[in-house]
Amino acid sequence: MAESKPRVGFVGLGAMGLPMAQNLAKRLAVPVTVSDVNQKVLAGAAAWGGVVAPSPAAVAAASDVVFAMLPDDAIVRAVALGKGGVIEGAHPGLVFVDVSTIGPWTMREVAEALGTKGVEAFGAAATLGVAAAKEGRLGIFVDDFSPSFGKVEPLIQGYAKTIMRTGGLASSKVVKLVNNMMVGMNVAITAEAIALAGKAGIPAETIVKLIRKGSGDSYALANHFEKNALSGNVGKGLFPTSYIMKDMRLASELARRHRIPAAFAALSLAVYRGTCALGHKDHYYPLALRWMERAANMPALTPDPKE
C-alpha cells in the first residue's frame, strides 16, 4: 500500500468540486471515485476519469483518501456521519479531508465521530474561487497537524497551486472564515461609502478612482467595485450574495460561541439579507449597493446585472 498511489475519492461535484476532482484525475493520472446528489453531473464523470459510486459510504469503501467539497455545515455532517455517509464506509487507514467552507465546530464534530471508527479526518479550505479551481491553481489552507498530512499533500497538489499549512484541527476553517468575514464586511462598508458619496453628488467612478489612491483602499474596492461592479459585471457565475450571507452567518455563529460581540459582521449580514430580498441572491454581492440606494431613495450608481 505504501508504495502504490493512494486511491482517491471526491464527494460533492458542484461549481468548485467538479473542476477540483477533474484536475486531480488529470494531474495525478488516477481514477477518482465520486458521488453527488446531481445525477446529471455524474453522467458525465466517466469522460474525465470519474468512477461513480452510489453513496459517500461507497466512495469511502473504495478509497484511501476522500475529499469533500460541499455547500454547508448540515450537508457536510450528513455526508460524513449520516445514512450512507463516509462513516458507513470506514476502514483502517481511511483519511477524510473536508475542503468546504464550514464552521470549525462542525469540522471538530465530524473528526471526533469519524475518529471513533478509526478514520482520520481534518480540514482544508479553498481560496481564489471558481476560475482558479478550473485552472487548478487554488490556494489551499490545510490543517497540517496530522501524521496523514504527508500522504494527502501530493493529492492536494492535484488541484492547488499554493498550499498554506495552518496547524491544528479546523484551523484552516478559521483562517478561511476570518478572511471571508473581512472581505464581506469590507464590501458592505465600501458599498456604503460609495453610495453616501453618490448621494452627495460624486459619481461612483470618480470616488472609486480617488479612494484607490487614498488610505481607504482595499482589495474589495479594487476587485469587487473598480474591476467588476462599475462595469456591470455582477451577474451569475461570480461569488453570489447568498454565499457571502452564509459566511457572515458562520462568522456570527463563531462570535456567539466565543461570547464576543461581532457587530460589523451582524450589520453586514443584515445588508446582504436585504440585498437578497431585492432579488440578488444569485448575483455578485457588491450589489449591496442596490439595498443602500433603495434605503436612501436614490437612483442606481452602477449597472444592474446583464441577465
Place this chain on the structure above:
Amino acid sequence: MKIGVIGTGAMGAPMTLNLAKAGHQILAYDLDMKKVEAIASNAIRPAASPKAIAAECELIITMIWDDASLRAAVKGADGLCAEPSFKGTLVDLSATSYQVAGEVGKALAAQGAQFLDGSVIGGGVPAARAGTSPIVIGGDAATFERYRPVLEKLGSVDYVGALGNAKITKIINNFLVGALSASNAEALTLGLAEGLDLKDLVAWTVGGSGNSHVLEAFMGRYVREGIYGIGQISHPLMAKDLTLACELGDAFDFPALFAEYARQIYVECARDLGENEMFTTVFDHYRRKLPAGR
C-alpha cells in the same frame, strides 16, 4: 509667488518647506507661533495674523485643526476677510467639514476672493515630507488650473468638481479607514479566540481577498515590529472624522449604518484606551474581549 500658509503643524510644516524649496516666498501663521519659528528661514517668514497674510499674498493655504479654527482664520477679527483688499484664493487642505467649506466659500466670495476646498486623502506625514500626498481639490475649475502647478509641489493632485467635493472625498476616505480598521479587528479577534497566531492570520489575510491598505500598513507592521505605524490620528479625532461622515449622511438623507456604528466604537476607545492613543489601537479594544491568555 508669495504664498500664505496658515497652520504649520505635523502636515503643514513639511508642506510649507516643500513650497519654499520650490522657490516660493512664504508668510506663515500658526496659533502656536513656535511651530512657525521652528521652520522659519529667508524663504519662510512668520506673519502676525491671517489678516496680515491676506494683505500680502494672492494664494493662501490652510492646514489646520477643525471647523472652528478655519472659521476663525477666515471670518475672525484677525481673519482673512478682515483685510478688505484680499481678492486672492484660499485653498483649504484641512480635515474640515463639508458644511464649513460652503460657509467659508460664501464669506470669501462676498468680498471678491476665491475659495477651493481641498483634502489630503492619504500618505500621512511621510508623504507630506516627500511631497507625494494624494490631494483632491474642488471648486472653480479655472482657479484650480491657475494654481495647479503650485499645488503639485505638495503631491499628486486630482480635481473633483464642485466646491465641497474634496471635503466629501476626504470624509468618505477616512470613514473607510476607521470602519475597516475596526471591522478588521473584529475579524482578527475571532481568529485569536480560536487559537490562531496573529502573525499568520495577518499574513494570510493580507495575501487574500480580505486585504486592505489599513490591514497591510497597520496590522502588517504591528505583527512585524510590535508597533502600529506612524503619523496616525487619535481616537477622538477618528471619532470626529466619523462624525463628519454621519453628518454628511444627515445632510443628504442617507442612512449611514456603518459610519454611525464605527463612530461609537472610537468614542468607546477614547474612553477605555485613552484620548491620546492612536486609532489603530482599536485592535486592542477588541482583543480585550478575549479570555485572559489569548
